[in-house]
Amino acid sequence: DSGVTQTPKHLITATGQRVTLRCSPRSGDLSVYWYQQSLDQGLQFLIQYYNGEERAKGNILERFSAQQFPDLHSELNLSSLELGDSALYFCASNLGTTNEQFFGPGTRLTVL
Amino acid sequence: GDSVTQMEGPVTLSEEAFLTINCTYTATGYPSLFWYVQYPGEGLQLLLKATKADDKGSNKGFEATYRKETTSFHLEKGSVQVSDSAVYFCALPSGGDKLIFGTGTRLQVFP
Numbered sequence: 001d002s003g004v005t006q007t008p009k010h011l012i013t014a015t016g017q018r019v020t021l022r023c024s025p026r027s028g029d030l031s032v033y034w035y036q037q038s039l040d041q042g043l044q045f046l047i048q049y050y051n052g053e054e055r056a057k058g059n060i061l062e063r064f065s066a067q068q069f070p071d072l073h074s075e076l077n078l079s080s081l082e083l084g085d086s087a088l089y090f091c092a093s094n095l096g097t098t099n100e101q102f103f104g105p106g107t108r109l110t111v112l
Numbered sequence: 113g114d115s116v117t118q119m120e121g122p123v124t125l126s127e128e129a130f131l132t133i134n135c136t137y138t139a140t141g142y143p144s145l146f147w148y149v150q151y152p153g154e155g156l157q158l159l160l161k162a163t164k165a166d167d168k169g170s171n172k173g174f175e176a177t178y179r180k181e182t183t184s185f186h187l188e189k190g191s192v193q194v195s196d197s198a199v200y201f202c203a204l205p206s207g208g209d210k211l212i213f214g215t216g217t218r219l220q221v222f223p
Contacts (some may be wrong), residue, residue, distance in 0.1 A: 002155065033210065043201065043213040056208050090155055092211075099144045099205040103156040 003027065004104035006091050012110045018079040021107045023091030025072055031055070031096035032074040034066055037106070038087040049074055050096050081111045114139045114206035118214030121199075125192055125221050133187040133217045135176075135202035145169075145178055145185040146203040146211070156201065159187075192221045 003026035013019055025032050034046040045058035049068035060066075063081075068074045078085060088108050092101035119134040137145065144163045148156040160169035162178035162185065169176050174189045185202060202214040 002157070004155075031209065035211075042215050045210040045212065048209060056210055058210060092156075094209075096209070099209065099211070100146070100158060100161060101211060102158070103148075105155040 002102040002104065004091060004093050004102050006089075006104035006107050008107060009105065010108050010110075012112065013081060014112055015081055015083060017081050017111075018077065019081065019109065021076040021078070021089050021091075021109075023074045023076070023093075023104060025074070025091075025093030026102055029093035029095055029102070030072065031094050032068055032072070033092040033101060034060075034074070034076050035090045035092065036087045037090060038084075041087075043090075046076070078109070083111050085109065086111045114143075114204065114212055116202050116204060116212055116214040118200075118202050118217050121216070121218040123217060123219045125219070127194055127221055127223050128191045129221075131187070131189040131192045131196075131219065133200055133202075133219070135185045135187065135214060137183050137185065137202070137204055139183075139204055139206065142180060143204045143206070145176070147174070147176055147185070147187050148201045148203055148213070150199045150201065150216070152198070159200070192219070194221045194223055197221045 005024045030051045046060040048056040066076045088106045091104045115138045147159040149159045160171040162169040165180040199216045203211045206212045
């Protein structure tokens, strides 16, 4: 158990809908990262927050957004969902001072 | 840009066989290198890491040595078990803190 929690574990929704994925980092970690794992793209970095501020952005679509709240949990919002958004979404965290990241169990999103 | 290349899988072995999963990288400077493992239905777990050239990371019988001459970080284990069946990812930090991953190598170990 990495100490990073993600909810929900599974999410099934329809095209055009909007969903929110939630992540709670390990106790004491200030940095949260979001990754997408799909069969065709592999593991791709989406976005990083550090202590409430966006720090780095990767291949994140404009339909996707994220935020980190004062209690350091983070949410990833996915809107206008398409079939191709079906994937595993992982959250990871660390102190923000090292490269090593600790991953949550992931949220499996299925868009029908 | 930075990149990680892993050998294609799946790798299929009998229990107690020797394992090598190749990983080579392209990077600016000498970043830390990681191996992560993903067991079925689970998230990624850090398996081992090396922070500088010639470092050897080890954990649970797995080893990998940071070779800057060959820009490689191959994963090895002397005797695999059925419980080692998983997907293994080589990774390095790039452009700050984010990790970039190889495509993953699926290992299947049969009794």
